[in-house]
Amino acid sequence: MPLLFLPAAAPLAAVSLVPTRCRLRLASAATTSTAAVSAAPASPFAIEDYLVANCHLTPPQALKASKSLAHLKSASNADAVLAFLAGLGLSPREVAAVVASNPRVLCARIDRSLAPITAELRALGLSPSQIARLAQIASRYFLCRSFVSKVRFWLPLFGSSERLLQASDWNYWLLTSDLEKVVGPNVAFLKQCGLSAGDIAKLLVAAPRLVTMHPEYVQDAVRRATQLGVAPGSQMFRHALSTAGCIGQEKVDAKVAVLKETLGWSQEEVNLAVSKAPRILVASEERLRRNAEFLVNEVGLPPQYIARRSVLLMYSLERRLVPRYLVVKVLKERGLVDEDRCFFNVVAPTEEKFLEKFVAPFEESIPGLADVYESACAGKVPEGIQH
Numbered sequence: 001m002p003l004l005f006l007p008a009a010a011p012l013a014a015v016s017l018v019p020t021r022c023r024l025r026l027a028s029a030a031t032t033s034t035a036a037v038s039a040a041p042a043s044p045f046a047i048e049d050y051l052v053a054n055c056h057l058t059p060p061q062a063l064k065a066s067k068s069l070a071h072l073k074s075a076s077n078a079d080a081v082l083a084f085l086a087g088l089g090l091s092p093r094e095v096a097a098v099v100a101s102n103p104r105v106l107c108a109r110i111d112r113s114l115a116p117i118t119a120e121l122r123a124l125g126l127s128p129s130q131i132a133r134l135a136q137i138a139s140r141y142f143l144c145r146s147f148v149s150k151v152r153f154w155l156p157l158f159g160s161s162e163r164l165l166q167a168s169d170w171n172y173w174l175l176t177s178d179l180e181k182v183v184g185p186n187v188a189f190l191k192q193c194g195l196s197a198g199d200i201a202k203l204l205v206a207a208p209r210l211v212t213m214h215p216e217y218v219q220d221a222v223r224r225a226t227q228l229g230v231a232p233g234s235q236m237f238r239h240a241l242s243t244a245g246c247i248g249q250e251k252v253d254a255k256v257a258v259l260k261e262t263l264g265w266s267q268e269e270v271n272l273a274v275s276k277a278p279r280i281l282v283a284s285e286e287r288l289r290r291n292a293e294f295l296v297n298e299v300g301l302p303p304q305y306i307a308r309r310s311v312l313l314m315y316s317l318e319r320r321l322v323p324r325y326l327v328v329k330v331l332k333e334r335g336l337v338d339e340d341r342c343f344f345n346v347v348a349p350t351e352e353k354f355l356e357k358f359v360a361p362f363e364e365s366i367p368g369l370a371d372v373y374e375s376a377c378a379g380k381v382p383e384g385i386q387h
Contacts, residue, residue, distance in 0.1 A: 045072055045073055045074055045075065047062075047066045047069050047070070047072055048062045048063060048066045049062075050075055050078065051065055051066060051069075051099070051103075054075070054078070054079075054082060055082065055095060055096055055099045055106075056092045056093070056095065056096040057096055057099060057100055061096075061100045065099065065100060065103035066103075068103040068104050069103050069104070069106060069107070072106070072107070077106065077107060078106040078107075080110055081105060081106050081107075081108060081110065081114065082095065082106075084110050084114055084115070085098065085132075088118065088128040088131070088132075089128040089129075090128055090129070090132050094129065094132040095132075097132065097136050098132055098135045098136055101135065101136040101137075101139045102135065102136075102139045102140050102142065102143075104140060104143075105135070105142070105143065108143055113143045114143075117142070117143065117147060117148060118131060120148045121134070121148060121151065124148075124151060124152060124155060124161070125155075125161060126151075126161050130161055130162070130165060133165055134151070134165065134168070134175070137165070137168045137169060137172045137175065138168075138172060138175045138176065139172075141175060141176045146179070147175065149179065150174075150175050150176075150177075150179055150183075151164070151175070153179055153183070153184075154167075154174060154175075156197060157187070157197045157200055157201050158201045159197075159198070159201065163201065167201070167204050167205065167208065170205070170208040171204070171208030171209055171212065173209065173212040174204070174208075174211075174212060177212040182212060182213075182214065182215065183211060183212060185215045186210075186211045186212075186213070186215055186218045187200060187211060189215065189218060189219065189222075190203075190211070190218070190222075190241075193222055193232040193233070193237070193241075194232050194233030194234075194237065195237070195238060195241075199238045202238060203238050203241060203242055206238075206239070206242035206246075207241070207242040207245040207246050209245075210241070210242070210245040213245075218245075221241060221244040221245045222241060222244075224244040224249060224252070225237065225240040225241045225243070225244040225278075228240050228243075228244070228252075228271065228274045228275070228278065228281075229270075229271025229272070229274055229275050230274065230275050230278060234275075236275055236276070236277075236278055239277075239278040239279055240274065240275075240278035242278075242279075243278045243279055243281050243282055246282060247281065247282065251281075252281055254285060255280075255281050255283075255285055255288060256270055256281075258285050258288050258289055258292075259273065259288060259292070262288070262289050262292040262293060262296075263292050263296065263303040263306060263307075264303055265303060265307060269303070269304070269307045270307075272307050272308065272310075273306070273307045273308075273310035273313075274310070276307075276308065276309070276310045276311070277310040277311040277313075277314065279314060280310050280311070280313045280314055283313060283314050287313070287314075287317070288313055290317055291312065291313045291314075291315070291317055291321065292306070292313060294317060294321060294322070295312060295313075295321070295343075298325070299321075299325060299343055301343060309344045311348075312344065312347065315347060318377075318379055319377055320347055321347055322376060323373055323376035323377045324346050324347050324354060324358070324373075325343075325346075325347075326372065326373075326376050327358055327359065327369065327372065327373050327376070328341060328343075328346050328358065330366060330369065330372065331358065331362060331366075334365065334366065336362055336365060336366075337358075346358065355370075355373075359373055
């Protein structure tokens with residue numbers, strides 16, 4: 001019988017002894033276990049620890065700052081911001097100050113905000129340290145699009161970036177107020193009143209908030225300064241305006257009443273006194289009254305004399321007026337200075353000039369004169385010298 005040759009069969013697959021349903025369950029379990037190992041949850045981003053370790057904040061500062069950064073899930077953007085700030089040359093201390101003042105700077109886009117703003121400020125002549133100080137002062141406003149235009153507006157008025165920084169320290173509203181609706185109109189109005197850019201810069205030292213107030217308030221302050229008898233364009237108008245900008249009309253009226261009562265001044269004499277030294281209206285009512293009574297009753301000055309030298313009402317009674325009066329009184333008693341010596345010329349000079357002119361030349365003639373003066377300045381009137 002002939003042999004039949006069949007074609008070779010494909011190799012038989014290994015036969016599994018595990019039922020199909022069990023195999024599916026095991027495969028599913030293995031897949032789940034592998035995924036769990038490979039996708040183990042990462043530890044949450046500890047923002048407080050990051051602020052302390054990377055931004056050099058103190059724990060209390062970090063706790064406060066973290067409330068603004070609770071949404072951060074990673075350090076990637078914050079790391080980029082810190083690298084950018086360090087690249088500007090900021091010290092760790094300066095970086096810490098910037099972050100503490102505005103924690104959300106760590107969320108800023110470098111290409112859209114930090115880099116363009118910094119480049120424009122550098123072009124205006126600010127150093128990295130000055131930019132860091134501006135960022136601290138302006139806080140969240142530093143990243144606003146209008147920020148650079150405000151710095152550009154103020155620089156010519158102050159004359160230097162350092163003066164602008166000093167003024168902004170006293171009043172950060174300089175860097176945040178609306179240029180078109182508030183600051184610009186106020187500055188233009190003050191220039192119409194005869195104030196130069198330098199005058200306005202000095203005004204902002206004495207009354208930092210004035211130019212950032214509503215234009216109607218500034219116009220009212222000018223009106224009240226004029227009512228004090230100081231004409232716009234005059235040398236003392238800036239001082240009168242800073243006074244009117246600091247105190248309300250009610251306080252002005254109260255202090256004018258004190259001057260009229262203690263010195264017997266007419267309104268014309270009040271206006272004269274204010275025109276000579278507008279800041280007397282910033283002094284307390286008590287100082288005005290005590291100084292006026294001392295000058296009239298003890299020194300013997302006529303009220304009209306005081307009106308023309310009204311700065312006398314601003315000097316410290318205990319540390320300037322009384323001690324110098326006692327020294328000159330002793331000198332007059334000894335015949336060492338003229339009886340009609342002008343009292344204003346005694347109290348107006350600086351401390352150094354006073355000692356040089358009224359104490360040092362007479363120490364041999366009157367031993368202990370310097371001690372008398374020093375004791376009087378400390379509030380102790382030596383025995384035998386009364387006032």
